[in-house]
Amino acid sequence: MREKVAAAREDEKIRLEIIKSFEPLIKKCFKYYVKDLNYFNDAMQEGYLIVLMCIYNYDFNKEYPFEGYVKSSVIYGIKNFARKIKYNVSLDEPINEDEGCLYDVIESDLDVEGEFEHRDNIKNLKAALNKLSEKQRGVIDEIYFKNKNMREICKNRRCHYMTVEKLKERAIKVLREQLG
Known part of the structure; x- marks a missing residue:
């Protein structure tokens, strides 16, 4: 098998042959760890990618057989894939026929329109402040x-209260004229 792995690094047909030979292992790992058929193609692609990486990362100087290296890599890779998708919930996923999707049910204190309006007001204020004299x-x-009071400002500037x-x-x- 070591010769085949070495040849696979150069030849695409041999790489595909090795990947196909580990397809049953990938499917078995999918069955044990992922279980959701909606992720079958993604899990298979993940498994293929893991086997491909094993072909290029296998160290020929180690006593560990290639098949064992691929098996442990695929098992842990598919476990990690399953862990990632476990928390992957779409807000557009339907809850049931009556309530619609998850996005419709979630309450939020966030006011997106108000936030945009607030940012717009700040931009306008900055532009108006730039039109003032120094x-x-x-x-x-x-x-x-x-937050300084008028007396502090007068004292620091050494000027009369009425000037400030x-x-x-x-x-x-x-500012009122600029901001309307």
Whole structure:
């Protein structure tokens, strides 16, 4: 068998021959571990791929026979495949004739339309903030984003309270015009 495996690395016909010879093992593993006929073709393809990988990954220097290497690889590979599909549930899968599909029954607090609207509002706000002067933007940033009070801003900028108040009022007026 070792000579056949070595030749299979070069010849496609021999590779197919080896893969076909392990088809009963793949089907038996499917029967034991997967059981759902909807996944038969996928499991078979997974098994074929495992055998093909075994052909290329087999180490001829080891005493372990090729058949045993393929058998253990296929068993563990199909087990892993079965584990993956065990949690694979489609939301479009019908529950029963009365209730429709799983997607219709699941309650959600997520408001997709509201989320898009919120993101749109944020984009518009950013665009409107960019239209403010540097001083106006700075005052709005400190008041609304950094939660500073007017006295702190006046002290840091070393200016009169009314100057900051007027900057804030003009900035809010521009933002209202921009945002509608």
